[in-house]
Structure formats: structure tokens, C-alpha cells
Amino acid sequence: MNDVVRLIARSLRTSLRQPAAIIPGFAISVFFLFVYNAGLSSVASLPGFHGSYLDFILPVAIVSAAIGGATLAGEALIRDISSGYFTKLLLTPASRLALIWGPIVAGGMMLVAQVAVIVVLALLMGLGSATGPAGLLVVLAFAFLWGMAFSGFAVFIALRTKNGAATQAATLIFFPLIFLSATFVPKQYITSSWLKVAADINPTTYVFNAMRSVLIDGWQAEPLLVGLAVVLAFATVTGALALWQARKATQLS
Amino acid sequence: MTSPQSSDRSISVEQLSRRFGDLLAVDDVDLQIGSGEIFGFLGPNGAGKSTLVKMLTTILAPSSGRAVVAGFDVRRQQGKARQVIGVALQEVGLDPLMTARELVVLQAQLFGASTGAAGETAGRLLQTVGLADVEPKKRVGEYSGGMKRRLDLALALAHDPQVLFLDEPTTGLDPASRIDIWDEVRRLNSEQGMTIFLTTQYLEEADKLADRVAIIDHGRIVAMGTPAGLKRGLGEEVVELSFETPQDAERAASVLADTAPQRRPGDGGLRCYFPVAAREVPGIVRALDQASIPLRGLTIDKPTLDDVFLRVTGESLRAREESGDGEPLPEAVKR
Numbered sequence: 309m310n311d312v313v314r315l316i317a318r319s320l321r322t323s324l325r326q327p328a329a330i331i332p333g334f335a336i337s338v339f340f341l342f343v344y345n346a347g348l349s350s351v352a353s354l355p356g357f358h359g360s361y362l363d364f365i366l367p368v369a370i371v372s373a374a375i376g377g378a379t380l381a382g383e384a385l386i387r388d389i390s391s392g393y394f395t396k397l398l399l400t401p402a403s404r405l406a407l408i409w410g411p412i413v414a415g416g417m418m419l420v421a422q423v424a425v426i427v428v429l430a431l432l433m434g435l436g437s438a439t440g441p442a443g444l445l446v447v448l449a450f451a452f453l454w455g456m457a458f459s460g461f462a463v464f465i466a467l468r469t470k471n472g473a474a475t476q477a478a479t480l481i482f483f484p485l486i487f488l489s490a491t492f493v494p495k496q497y498i499t500s501s502w503l504k505v506a507a508d509i510n511p512t513t514y515v516f517n518a519m520r521s522v523l524i525d526g527w528q529a530e531p532l533l534v535g536l537a538v539v540l541a542f543a544t545v546t547g548a549l550a551l552w553q554a555r556k557a558t559q560l561s
Numbered sequence: 562m563t564s565p566q567s568s569d570r571s572i573s574v575e576q577l578s579r580r581f582g583d584l585l586a587v588d589d590v591d592l593q594i595g596s597g598e599i600f601g602f603l604g605p606n607g608a609g610k611s612t613l614v615k616m617l618t619t620i621l622a623p624s625s626g627r628a629v630v631a632g633f634d635v636r637r638q639q640g641k642a643r644q645v646i647g648v649a650l651q652e653v654g655l656d657p658l659m660t661a662r663e664l665v666v667l668q669a670q671l672f673g674a675s676t677g678a679a680g681e682t683a684g685r686l687l688q689t690v691g692l693a694d695v696e697p698k699k700r701v702g703e704y705s706g707g708m709k710r711r712l713d714l715a716l717a718l719a720h721d722p723q724v725l726f727l728d729e730p731t732t733g734l735d736p737a738s739r740i741d742i743w744d745e746v747r748r749l750n751s752e753q754g755m756t757i758f759l760t761t762q763y764l765e766e767a768d769k770l771a772d773r774v775a776i777i778d779h780g781r782i783v784a785m786g787t788p789a790g791l792k793r794g795l796g797e798e799v800v801e802l803s804f805e806t807p808q809d810a811e812r813a814a815s816v817l818a819d820t821a822p823q824r825r826p827g828d829g830g831l832r833c834y835f836p837v838a839a840r841e842v843p844g845i846v847r848a849l850d851q852a853s854i855p856l857r858g859l860t861i862d863k864p865t866l867d868d869v870f871l872r873v874t875g876e877s878l879r880a881r882e883e884s885g886d887g888e889p890l891p892e893a894v895k896r
Binding site: 310311314315318321322325326387388391392393394395396397398399400401402 | 640643671716
């Protein structure tokens with residue numbers, strides 16, 4: 309357990325030494341927040357829509373920031389592989405789980421920091437939370453878990469390909485995860501039947517639902533529990549893939 | 562081996578092989594290395610040295626065979642084996658964004674040291690490898706190649722290993738840094754009794770440092786013994802001839818075809834092998850005189866490890882290095 313903490317601390321420290329790498333993901337999510345809110349906020353006046361559009365769109369900005377967090381985690385691992393430091397870590401008795409948790413958890417934590425800033429911006433823009441500050445903490449918790457799930461995937465691809473460009477390309481898979489969902493309008497307004505089906509399959513939908521429920525509707529067990537189950541399942545799958553690949557790294561390289 | 566003791570610093574390798582697709586990188590290697598020995602593994606680039614080191618240090622699975630280091634099977638007791646093995650691979654493994662001290666401290670901690678002990682270890686090791694005076698905030702990315710190599714050695718020592726693996730520790734280093742590493746290897750061996758497994762493509766390095774040497778070529782061990790024993794085992798002495806021009810050397814080679822049937826090109830001349838060299842000198846001089854080939858120098862020499870290498874592989878290691886297969890040793894080190 310000590311190893312996990314030390315490796316997370318080390319991942320955070322080195323990530324913070326490259327502040328430039330953090331900026332793009334952060335800028336994109338702030339961009340989402342401003343532009344979609346400015347351009348689409350009239351959606352909120354549609355009959356049947358309740359709450360403010362800012363509450364509705366904030367989770368989209370957060371999930372898009374998670375892509376940035378995941379990319380950071382993947383890139384950090386690629387950096388370690390190409391510098392040879394990852395091999396050095398493989399030569400230590402530290403558990404293989406600790407080796408991949410370093411970048412994955414650090415990715416989640418960097419995301420939380422970014423999301424906190426985004427939430428503050430949203431509050432300045434007039435964000436209201438139906439569940440108050442506690443609801444905002446729930447939003448942060450979902451962001452953390454979702455960031456870790458994405459990071460697990462990026463770390464898996466990084467270990468598998470050992471290639472920075474491939475890792476970046478693989479994070480593009482997150483775009484359908486964001487946009488094939490009730491991204492900009494509530495699901496009842498989606499007219500295309502295939503997009504409705506896609507939104508039902510897409511795990512992100514349930515994360516959006518959970519975050520929106522605390523921001524717009526107040527405490528509701530169902531969306532929170534479903535959202536939590538989905539995000540934990542997704543994180544477990546990507547984490548297991550990453551661990552499997554890390555164990556394989558000592559067999560083949 | 563069922564009850565390994567902390568004083569066991571031996572390495573035992575049985576029929577170890579590793580295949581990459583069609584390539585048999587390590588082919589049926591057997592080795593017994595005693596506690597406290599410096600063992601040199603000599604071979605050209607691509608001979609299988611690094612593959613063997615990776616298998617012995619747990620990070621590459623063998624295709625077949627087994628290896629036990631300091632009493633621990635490197636496949637079935639990976640965690641325990643890693644705890645007693647120190648490794649500096651051919652490519653250094655350092656995070657360029659961290660400082661030297663951060664790297665040594667984390668390394669010691671990952672091997673179980675407390676924060677306080679890790680800090681002390683870092684101070685001591687950075688002193689040992691001569692990096693104590695570097696600006697503490699300087700990130701490793703700004704270090705020179707020689708500094709990185711020394712820091713990598715410090716990391717390999719962070720947990721006081723029983724057995725130290727050094728994969729080509731001096732390749733690419735300047736002569737002064739190379740001699741520093743040699744001194745450090747000798748010190749670790751004599752003061753701490755560490756068993757040291759060292760690979761190299763430099764004959765002089767194996768000759769000067771190692772108690773015993775194995776020569777590896779195309780994944781197979783082709784000769785093993787003490788450097789002196791291997792040279793003596795050739796049962797021969799050398800007449801080294803040098804000439805004014807390469808053309809003279811070529812002509813001499815054909816003129817001496819009968820007089821010196823065992824010969825090869827040397828540094829600007831010819832090396833001819835005989836059971837007793839002195840007896841052959843008159844014949845050589847006579848033959849060259851009759852062919853009017855001016856001789857620049859003639860020395861009687863003992864065989865070198867390169868001569869051994871030539872005999873067991875059919876090719877000179879130095880010739881392979883010079884054909885671009887590896888880097889030649891800088892002149893200054895050939896002392």
C-alpha cells in the first residue's frame with residue numbers, strides 16, 4: 309500500500325512539472341462550458357425541460373476534461389517506457405498493481421483539480437446545485453472515478469502499444485462516448501432512434517444522469533446508484549486490462 | 562536451494578534458452594557462478610548478453626530452462642529474487658523530470674526502506690558515485706551521459722543487493738568515467754562481497770575486471786574460464802608483425818602462408834600463432850627478406866582474449882567492432 313501512495317505521489321509530482329501538458333484538456337472543457345452554454349441555453353426554455361442549461365451542460369464539460377486526464381495518464385506511462393524508467397520499476401518488488409495505479413490514480417486526481425476549477429467557473433456563471441455543496445462533491449467524486457476509468461484504458465493502450473501516437477489516437481474512442489448520448493438535450497428530445505439506442509448502451513449516459521440528478525433534481529437514489537455501478541464496472545474493466553498488460557510486460561518485452 | 566540463506570550470492574543457470582520468433586537469442590546456457598565472484602560475459606552486440614541479463618533479473622521469461630539467483634528461482638520466486646538483485650541495464654532507466662535524490666529515495670523506498678533510511682541511503686550513494694555536489698534541484702534530464710550512468714548505478718545499489726548485474730556498464734563512456742566504474746565495481750566486490758555479473762563487448766574490461774569470463778556468440782557460450790586460463794589454453798604464443806603499408810601486410814600474408822599457417826590481420830600488420838614463437842622468428846624474417854617486404858616491427862606477444870575469441874568464434878571481436886557492429890574502445894583505455 310505504501311508503494312501505491314509513493315508512486316501516485318511521484319506521478320503527480322512529475323505531471324505538475326509539465327504544466328503545459330495539462331492545459332489543452334482543461335481549455336477544451338472550459339470551452340465546452342462557455343460555448344455550449346452560450347449557444348444552446350435556449351434549450352432550457354423547451355417545454356418539459358427543467359433546471360438551468362448550465363446545470364445540464366456542466367457534466368459534459370467535466371467528462372470531456374476526463375479525456376484530458378486520461379491522455380495525461382497514458383502519456384506519463386509512455387514517457388516512463390521510453391525513458392526506461394518503467395523497466396526500472398518493473399525490476400523492483402513493488403506490485404504490478406502499484407505500478408499502474410500510480411499514473412491511473414494521479415490521472416483521476418489531476419482531473420478532480422481541473423473539475424474543481426470548472427465548477428468554480430460555473431458557479432460564477434450562475435450554476436445552482438439542487439443538493440447544495442454536497443451535490444457538487446458528488447459531482448467531483450463521479451469525475452474522479454470516471455477519470456480513473458478512462459485513465460485505465462489509456463494506460464492499457466500505452467502498455468500494449470508502447471507508442472505515444474497510438475495512445476493519443478486511442479483516446480479518440482472517448483469522443484463517441486461523450487457525443488453518442490443525451491449530450492446537449494435531454495433524451496426525450498432526441499428524435500433519431502439509433503442515437504437513442506446508442507445513448508442507452510453508452511455508459512456515459514448514466515454518468516451524465518447521476519451528475520444531472522444532483523445538480524437539477526435533488527437527491528435521488530436510482531440515478532446515483534446506477535451511475536455508480538456503471539462507473540465502477542467500467543473502471544474495473546479498464547483497470548483489469550491495464551493490470552493484465554502490466555503483468556505481461558515482464559514476460560515479453 | 563530449498564532453504565536459501567542470506568549469504569548465498571551465487572548464480573546457477575541450467576539449460577536456459579530464449580527464443581524470439583525464429584531467433585534463438587540465448588541457446589541452452591549453463592552457468593555456475595560462485596558467491597563473491599566477478600563474472601564477465603563477453604560478446605559482440607546482438608550475441609544474447611542483454612537477453613540473458615533480462616532473464617536472470619526476472620523481467621523476461623525464459624522459453625525453457627531455469628535460473629536461480631542468490632537462492633531464488635527467477636520465475637517462481639520473482640519478488641524474493643528482485644529483493645536481492647541489483648540491476649543496471651544497458652539503457653539507463655531514469656525519469657528525466659525527477660532529481661537524482663528523488664530517484665534514489667523512491668528506489669530505496671520501493672525496496673522497503675523507511676523514509677529516513679532512504680534519505681540516508683541517497684546521501685551516501687550520491688557521494689559514492691560522485692554526484693553529491695550536483696545542484697540538488699537539477700533534473701536528471703539535464704545530466705550528461707556519464708552522470709546518468711553513475712546515477713543508474715546508484716539506483717542499482719539502493720537496496721544493498723547481494724548480486725549485481727551490470728549490462729555493458731561502460732559502453733559509450735569516456736575513458737575517465739570508464740575507469741571510475743571499474744574502480745567502483747572492484748570496491749563493491751572486495752568490500753561488500755557482492756557477486757557481480759557484468760556483460761561487456763570490451764576485451765580489456767573483461768580481462769581487467771573479471772575473475773572468470775564466458776564468451777558468448779550467437780546465443781551460445783563458446784568458451785569459459787579465467788582470462789589467464791583461457792589465454793593459456795590456446796597453447797600458443799604470438800608473433801606480431803607490423804608493416805609500412807597495408808599493401809605490404811597483404812603481400813606478407815600470402816608470402817607467409819606456409820611459414821605461419823595460423824595467422825590473422827592485426828593492428829596494421831599480422832598476428833601469427835605458434836607453439837613457441839621465438840623458434841619461428843628466423844624463418845619469418847628470411848621469408849619476408851626474400852620477398853623484399855620491409856618489416857617495420859616484430860614483437861613476441863602473449864595471446865589476448867581477442868585471440869581466444871577468434872579461436873572459438875572464427876572471427877575477431879575487434880574486427881567485428883570495427884565493421885560497425887559495435888564501438889571500438891578509445892585508445893586511452895588500452896593501457
